[in-house]
Amino acid sequence: MAQFQQELEHNYGPRVHLIDSPFLSGLLAKACSPDCFQPEINRIVEVLYTHLISITVNNEFDREAFTQPTRMTEAHPDKLLHGHRIAQPQKAVSVNLARAGTYPSHICYNFLHFALPAKNVRQDHIFSARMTDSKHTVTGAEFGGMKIGGDVKDACVILPDPMGATGNTMIHAINHYKQHIEGPAKKFIALNLIITPEYLKNLLGSHPEVVIYALRLDRGLSPQAVLDSKPGQFWDQERGLNDHQYIVPGGGGFGEIMNNSFV
Secondary structure (H helix, E strand, C coil), rough: CCCCCCCCCCCCCCCCECCHHHHHHHHHHHHCCCCCCCCCCHHHHHHHHHHHHHHHHHCCCEEEEEEEEECCCCCCCCEEEEEECCCCCEEEEEEEEEEHHHHHHHHHHHHHHHCCCHHHHHEEEEEEEEEEEECCCCEEEEEEEECCCCCCEEEEEEEECCCECCCCCHHHHHHHHHHCCCCCCEEEEEEEECCCCHHHHHHHHHCCCEEEEEECCCCCCCCHHHHHHCCCCCCCCCCCCCCCCCHHHHHCCCCHHHCCCCC
């Protein structure tokens, strides 16, 4: 399908889409500033995810031709509007990966109602938390509860999560849908603001069919020669996570800031 949004060139494969937008890049940088807190951060995240879900829907959803009257049809009965739109029969599910993903999922869920009939749109909820060892190293993801409203057969399952760090939460969420929810889904689509090379390697290694959209790739702890190369050219040498699995340069914990809850 044709791509209408400019993307950053890389060697991570055709399922990874790094959106190259000066406007969105600058706005995301504001959200990562040490001075950005509530209510500014949620206002910024709303703009970022509105653009991100719009790009994703245009690129990944099926289209259909339509014909309809307008307010001028009464005066000109033979002049109808002809065009293309998002195909109405398809289904979409936005997954709230609490807590950083709660507001992004709400934004995506609302947006999808502009593209599809309400009966074809759903929001699911999964509460997930990082699991760490005694050295504060992330060892996995733990699900504390979930509310999933039905099957995902032939649906585009969208998983908005601002920070794609290790990929553990995303991997476990998709595992759950594949293993426990009636399907198969048409597509699994991860929507991230910032991702790391480690995230891409882990997620695509576990679920190679996943489609990934992101606004920024952070690999700030890579050697300078790697930073000067095309992303993914020396994938095994790229590093975007520190020893505590936080993204560098990153933006800190978006979940804490977005919820104004620093625990």
